[in-house]
Amino acid sequence: MDGPGNHLGLLVPVPLASPGMDDSLTRPSSPAGLSCYMAVSQFLGLALIAMTGAWMGQYRGGIAWESSLQFNVHPLCMVIGMVFLQGDALLVYRVFRNETKRSTKILHGLLHAFALVIALVGVIAVFDYHRKKGFADMYSLHSWCGITAFSLYFIQWLMGLSFFLFPGASFSLRSKYKPQHVFFGIFLFILSIATCLLGIMEMLLFNIKATYSSFVPEGILANVLGLLLIVFGLVIGYILTRDEWKRPPLAEELALSMDFKNLTMGESPSSSP
Numbered sequence: 530m531d532g533p534g535n536h537l538g539l540l541v542p543v544p545l546a547s548p549g550m551d552d553s554l555t556r557p558s559s560p561a562g563l564s565c566y567m568a569v570s571q572f573l574g575l576a577l578i579a580m581t582g583a584w585m586g587q588y589r590g591g592i593a594w595e596s597s598l599q600f601n602v603h604p605l606c607m608v609i610g611m612v613f614l615q616g617d618a619l620l621v622y623r624v625f626r627n628e629t630k631r632s633t634k635i636l637h638g639l640l641h642a643f644a645l646v647i648a649l650v651g652v653i654a655v656f657d658y659h660r661k662k663g664f665a666d667m668y669s670l671h672s673w674c675g676i677t678a679f680s681l682y683f684i685q686w687l688m689g690l691s692f693f694l695f696p697g698a699s700f701s702l703r704s705k706y707k708p709q710h711v712f713f714g715i716f717l718f719i720l721s722i723a724t725c726l727l728g729i730m731e732m733l734l735f736n737i738k739a740t741y742s743s744f745v746p747e748g749i750l751a752n753v754l755g756l757l758l759i760v761f762g763l764v765i766g767y768i769l770t771r772d773e774w775k776r777p778p779l780a781e782e783l784a785l786s787m788d789f790k791n792l793t794m795g796e797s798p799s800s801s802p
């Protein structure tokens with residue numbers, strides 16, 4: 530929750546720069562706890578990718594496009610795109626605290642774009658694999674959640690682009706859309722992790738149903754991967770919900786919001802969306 534009297538986490542006291550003063554000198558550097566949690570999140574994220582790769586490489590024969598190994602592209606791309614890169618894109622505003630809002634927004638949009646492209650490769654891989662093998666499409670809960678998560682993620686990206694990066698949308702329209710953008714951003718990240726958990730379960734049941742209950746190494750590796758996905762989600766969620774780690778607005782952004790407040794007479798100010 531934001532602090533009293535503001536919408537966007539102004540709990541960190543930000544000294545307003547006086548004219549001629551270098552704004553970056555007056556701003557607090559990244560809080561110590563934040564750097565620590567960031568490091569943990571990146572370590573966990575890389576561990577997720579390494580474990581998914583190890584699972585496909587060690588137990589599922591490796592990864593290739595033009596063979597029956599094409600399916601294995603799917604889990605790896607989905608974990609890289611829909612979990613790791615999506616998670617990192619959410620953290621951009623916490624990490625780049627002293628950059629301009631515009632460059633931070635561009636980086637946020639670019640990371641989501643990379644995530645989408647990599648996830649698209651993963652989705653194409655599984656549909657193409659099913660088509661070549663003559664398997665049915667879209668029958669499982671995993672595939673229903675997956676197509677919902679992927680489609681909404683694409684729509685969310687398009688809406689973010691048109692509201693926040695193209696100059697057409699007004700300040701007040703951006704302010705109105707912003708809470709929905711934030712809510713759906715967090716929802717889609719949670720849905721992506723849940724979808725991966727369903728995918729892991731499904732893959733285990735397809736491949737090692739007969740031996741899963743005897744604690745075979747592949748089952749244990751996949752279970753640990755599932756737990757790490759949950760922990761990764763928790764760490765990202767924790768970083769995002771710590772009020773004092775939210776990006777404090779730059780002095781010029783505050784000045785802009787005050788102008789907006791004066792113009793709209795009585796609307797409370799917020800940092801530029």
Ligand code: HEM
Pocket residue numbers: 603604607608611652655656659665666667668669670671672673674675676678679720721722724725726727728729731732735
């Ligand atoms: C957010 C991440 C993911 C999304 C959006 C996603 C999406 C999908 C979709 C749309 C299908 C249906 C393909 C078809 O019907 O032809 C599918 C199939 C499948 N996925 Fe995923 N997936 C994700 C992650 C994973 C992961 C991490 C695994 C395993 C580790 C996995 C395992 C499977 C399996 C086994 C199938 C084939 C069975 C089925 O159609 O349900 N998925 N996925």
